[in-house]
Amino acid sequence: MLNLENTIERFKDLLTQNDEQLLKEELNNLHYADIAEIFEALTEEERLKSFNVLPEDDAAELLEFLSPQIQVEILSDLDEEKASRIILKMPHDSVADVLGDLDDSDSENYLNKLPERISNQIRELLSYPEDSAGGIMNSDVITVDKDMTVDEVVSFLRIKAETDKVELLYVYVTDKSGHLLGVLSLRSLFTTPPYVKVEDIMIKDLVKVHVDDDQEIAAETLSKYGILAVPVVDHYGKLKGIVTWDDAQDVVEEETTEEILQSSGIATDVVDEDEILQGPLLMAVRARTPWLLITLVGEFIAVTVAKYYHITLEALPLIAIFMPLLAGLGGNIGTQSITLMVRGLSTGQVTLSDALKQIWREMRVGILIGAAFGILVMFITWGWQHNITLGIVVGSAMALNMSLATVIGTVTPFMLKRINIDPAIASGPVIATTIDVLGLAVYFSLVTFSLKWLI
Amino acid sequence: MLNLENTIERFKDLLTQNDEQLLKEELNNLHYADIAEIFEALTEEERLKSFNVLPEDDAAELLEFLSPQIQVEILSDLDEEKASRIILKMPHDSVADVLGDLDDSDSENYLNKLPERISNQIRELLSYPEDSAGGIMNSDVITVDKDMTVDEVVSFLRIKAETDKVELLYVYVTDKSGHLLGVLSLRSLFTTPPYVKVEDIMIKDLVKVHVDDDQEIAAETLSKYGILAVPVVDHYGKLKGIVTWDDAQDVVEEETTEEILQSSGIATDVVDEDEILQGPLLMAVRARTPWLLITLVGEFIAVTVAKYYHITLEALPLIAIFMPLLAGLGGNIGTQSITLMVRGLSTGQVTLSDALKQIWREMRVGILIGAAFGILVMFITWGWQHNITLGIVVGSAMALNMSLATVIGTVTPFMLKRINIDPAIASGPVIATTIDVLGLAVYFSLVTFSLKWLI
Numbered sequence: 001m002l003n004l005e006n007t008i009e010r011f012k013d014l015l016t017q018n019d020e021q022l023l024k025e026e027l028n029n030l031h032y033a034d035i036a037e038i039f040e041a042l043t044e045e046e047r048l049k050s051f052n053v054l055p056e057d058d059a060a061e062l063l064e065f066l067s068p069q070i071q072v073e074i075l076s077d078l079d080e081e082k083a084s085r086i087i088l089k090m091p092h093d094s095v096a097d098v099l100g101d102l103d104d105s106d107s108e109n110y111l112n113k114l115p116e117r118i119s120n121q122i123r124e125l126l127s128y129p130e131d132s133a134g135g136i137m138n139s140d141v142i143t144v145d146k147d148m149t150v151d152e153v154v155s156f157l158r159i160k161a162e163t164d165k166v167e168l169l170y171v172y173v174t175d176k177s178g179h180l181l182g183v184l185s186l187r188s189l190f191t192t193p194p195y196v197k198v199e200d201i202m203i204k205d206l207v208k209v210h211v212d213d214d215q216e217i218a219a220e221t222l223s224k225y226g227i228l229a230v231p232v233v234d235h236y237g238k239l240k241g242i243v244t245w246d247d248a249q250d251v252v253e254e255e256t257t258e259e260i261l262q263s264s265g266i267a268t269d270v271v272d273e274d275e276i277l278q279g280p281l282l283m284a285v286r287a288r289t290p291w292l293l294i295t296l297v298g299e300f301i302a303v304t305v306a307k308y309y310h311i312t313l314e315a316l317p318l319i320a321i322f323m324p325l326l327a328g329l330g331g332n333i334g335t336q337s338i339t340l341m342v343r344g345l346s347t348g349q350v351t352l353s354d355a356l357k358q359i360w361r362e363m364r365v366g367i368l369i370g371a372a373f374g375i376l377v378m379f380i381t382w383g384w385q386h387n388i389t390l391g392i393v394v395g396s397a398m399a400l401n402m403s404l405a406t407v408i409g410t411v412t413p414f415m416l417k418r419i420n421i422d423p424a425i426a427s428g429p430v431i432a433t434t435i436d437v438l439g440l441a442v443y444f445s446l447v448t449f450s451l452k453w454l455i
Numbered sequence: 456m457l458n459l460e461n462t463i464e465r466f467k468d469l470l471t472q473n474d475e476q477l478l479k480e481e482l483n484n485l486h487y488a489d490i491a492e493i494f495e496a497l498t499e500e501e502r503l504k505s506f507n508v509l510p511e512d513d514a515a516e517l518l519e520f521l522s523p524q525i526q527v528e529i530l531s532d533l534d535e536e537k538a539s540r541i542i543l544k545m546p547h548d549s550v551a552d553v554l555g556d557l558d559d560s561d562s563e564n565y566l567n568k569l570p571e572r573i574s575n576q577i578r579e580l581l582s583y584p585e586d587s588a589g590g591i592m593n594s595d596v597i598t599v600d601k602d603m604t605v606d607e608v609v610s611f612l613r614i615k616a617e618t619d620k621v622e623l624l625y626v627y628v629t630d631k632s633g634h635l636l637g638v639l640s641l642r643s644l645f646t647t648p649p650y651v652k653v654e655d656i657m658i659k660d661l662v663k664v665h666v667d668d669d670q671e672i673a674a675e676t677l678s679k680y681g682i683l684a685v686p687v688v689d690h691y692g693k694l695k696g697i698v699t700w701d702d703a704q705d706v707v708e709e710e711t712t713e714e715i716l717q718s719s720g721i722a723t724d725v726v727d728e729d730e731i732l733q734g735p736l737l738m739a740v741r742a743r744t745p746w747l748l749i750t751l752v753g754e755f756i757a758v759t760v761a762k763y764y765h766i767t768l769e770a771l772p773l774i775a776i777f778m779p780l781l782a783g784l785g786g787n788i789g790t791q792s793i794t795l796m797v798r799g800l801s802t803g804q805v806t807l808s809d810a811l812k813q814i815w816r817e818m819r820v821g822i823l824i825g826a827a828f829g830i831l832v833m834f835i836t837w838g839w840q841h842n843i844t845l846g847i848v849v850g851s852a853m854a855l856n857m858s859l860a861t862v863i864g865t866v867t868p869f870m871l872k873r874i875n876i877d878p879a880i881a882s883g884p885v886i887a888t889t890i891d892v893l894g895l896a897v898y899f900s901l902v903t904f905s906l907k908w909l910i
Contacts, residue, residue, distance in 0.1 A: 031662070033679045040806065065681075067803075154645070161642045168642055186641055187616045187623055190609070207486070224488045226520075226701055228683070245700055246681055252704075256711050257798055260718075264794035265787060277799060277813075284820050288791050292784060292824065299783040300835070306776035313772045320768055320775030321761035324891050327779055328754040329747060331786070332720060332884055336743050339719035343712055344732060348522075351495065358732075365739050369747065380755070429787055436779050 004034070008041045015046050023053050032058075036065035048077045056082070060089035068101050069278075075102070075110075084113040092118070093138035093247070096125035125241075133218040134211035136251065137232045137241030143172045144198060146181050151194035153184070169228045172239055173202045180231055180239040182206060208233050211240055218243040219251040259346060262422075263339070265291030265429040291429045298433030302440055309444035316454055318385075319447050322394050323440070325377070329398065330405040330439045331432050333369060337362050337409030338431055342423045345413060355414040359407065366406025367399075374399030389453045397443040404442065405435045459489070463496045470501050478508050487513075491520035503532045511537070515544035523556050524733075530557070530565075539568040547573070548593035548702070551580035580696075588673040589666035591706065592687045592696030598629045599653060601636055606649035608639070624683045627694055628657045635686055635694040637661060663688050666695055673698040674706035714801060717877075718794070720746030720884040746884045753888025757895055764899035771909055773840075774902050777849050778895070780832070784853065785860040785894045786887050788824060792817050792864030793886055797878045800868060810869040814862065821861025822854075829854025844908045852898040859897070860890045 007030070014023045027035060027050065039047050051059060051074055063071055063086065075083050075098065087095050087110055099107040099122065107126075111119045121139050128134030142160055144153050153171065161168065171184040182202030192201050208231045209218045221230050222245060229244040258268040266276065271287035306313070306323075313320060341358065344350030350358055378395025382388050412431050413423035447454065462485070469478045482490060482505065494502050506514060506529055518526055518541065530538050530553065542550050542565055554562040554577065562581075566574045576594050583589030597615055599608050608626065616623065626639040637657030647656050663686045664673045676685050677700060684699045713723040721731065726742035761768070761778075768775060796813065799805030805813055833850025837843050867886050868878035902909065 031680060158645045161645045190613045190616045223704060225486060226488070249678060253802060257802060260715060260798050261794060264790045266791050266794065277795060277804060281819055281823065285823050288788065288820065289824060292787055292828065295783055295787050296828065299780040302779040302783070303776050306779065310773065313775060317768045317772040317775065318765065320772065320778065321758050323775065323778050324757040324761065324782055324895060325754040327782060328750055328888060328891055332747055332750050333743065335719045336721050339716060339721065340732060343715050347708060347712060349732060364736055365743065368736065368740050369744060373747065373751065433783060436783055440779060
């Protein structure tokens, strides 16, 4: 692999020396993906300078490897005429992505500069919701007519491959008005006699998605059926584009990020994930507040529970110091159970029909660890406070609390899933609070019950 | 899309009626991916019955779509001769995966039944660590000799495509002794005159990985360079296999799962992720205990802090009831910050050079939300306890605690990353405990300071 740090060093040197010739050579030797990584480490000015050294074809290819922020930055910094020429060389879906990230007026500006046929196609792509199959598809698809012969298709592809930069994964077969009829694998073109009509060798029973389908459905379809691209059709069954494996990869990454953020109580459904990290501050606040408010309500219930035992607390204030210990470990082991179940449900490693088996398993894990930690805490407390009763009370509370936490952490995701609520969204904060409330109740009951031996 | 529940119903009915002919037809109409989903919902007996209805070619294809557990189950239930015949029809990497999941004696049994050339190849695959590029690669690769012409390659591929089931993504070029020299895209075969030697059109400067490289490196290479397969070479530069996009997809899913589990303090480095959910109970305990022990130590520090203020606590035991409220909300908002940073660092949306910018941003988010919640809590406490000083103390502690928690939650992942510790592993439990300790210290200091106005 490339030693990126050294290359960045050398790169920065060349930029300072203003040696365009060497810079060009250096860029020529690197893969776009590597240049993109180097670009991340440069300043805005350095990026623009390096970008301008590249021939426009290469510049268009490189642009696709850059992050959306840097794409927008470079396009805004570039001379407008040049930017338009580069945009014209990019695949339509990438152009739609970049223009979608620009201000409306800037993106209109570029669209007006493009040839009408292309700007219409891109406008159509921009009209689909960003997270729909239509929003991520590429409308540059290679289609052939059902009446063509294998030989005709091969010649057609030969010409296409020379002139276009379209990715060649499958060949789709349509009728004269563009309705999707079937698909050809490249392999079948190799193995069929040249005079056969494609209609007779195409796979008719093909998997497809609808322009309005959620992007996640498109990605899941690719992964489930193990295919490299899925065709996207409109209401009339006309082929509008394809979603390819690399689009699907991006979707999976995005969905995973949402799942992870939601599990910590960040509402990615109200605020876009990029905005939370980079958008206006109030957007970040808005994404993070809802679940904190729910936690606030839950914790005030915990406060009420503790208040209920105020007589016990006043009789023996020392017992309060163990509250964080119990809450901390209960919360921790409970979170482990939630995380295991939520992730398992999301990858399919755990299913609803496993619920009882998993609950029973987690319960035993909880009891085992709870007992061990209970005994440990008992001895520590006893040794530290020289009070064996206190040791027993705190130790028992710990064991009960940890066992209880695993059960709640395991049962809740299954229950939510059963009533069709995404367990990733609601589990974390609600369960943590529930564990806090129940844990306190258990602890204070135990203390109250044993108070006469404690004082 | 397919209505899976109805299909499962119908399927189970056919199985009860023992109607093999209809069952065969039903299976024939379904994609393997759908059959695999139906199989998940059947009992072991029903699965075996349905599997036995399939022709052996289809059975081999279906097997690849099934989960490892069900693969092993079916192979163990099948007649051994039949199982061997089916294994022979599967790609080598899938066979190695299945045999790797069987008991050693069972897998030896099957290996001995296979033709020696194939069993040797599979033994070699089994010899690489499960999570290395060698361990996930497929050794069935289409290679051509550098001296072949384009025309010869096309004829060769035509024969290959008819007889073999090898996936055709790229064509690799080697010398006589198998050293990897370059790669051909299918596109280039379409567009080059037939008499040209492949040596002259192959891409020589190709990306590759080493058999011993971690599987994650192989997956990252595919994703970074946007390619469908990466060749895997040994120490001598000989081509040993390829890692394809679908292998990479599995790796990414596995690594994401590990990242998610680690963030909740489950040690996936000592116990394999499958074992935590399905292995012996003690393995699950072993994976979950280390971070709980660290939390235990941390929380005993929190207990010590609380104990330090025992005079305050004895003077006003009521203040203890607000401890879970402060710890709960501090923990919650801190976890949000950690999650945002850890995930951002892992996807590359946040980089080390952003550290200051992100810390400053999170700090302002924390102060904004902290102030709002502080004021809210102040009014609630005041209204509830009719004690404005208590309201002010609890409210200020809340504001300070939440602001502090965001800062700790943001700074720590960057610090860990800086010293090359994976922030996903260590962040969660350690930070939660730190927030607990500091939060308590802040709260009790405030209470102690204002004690004379509180009583």
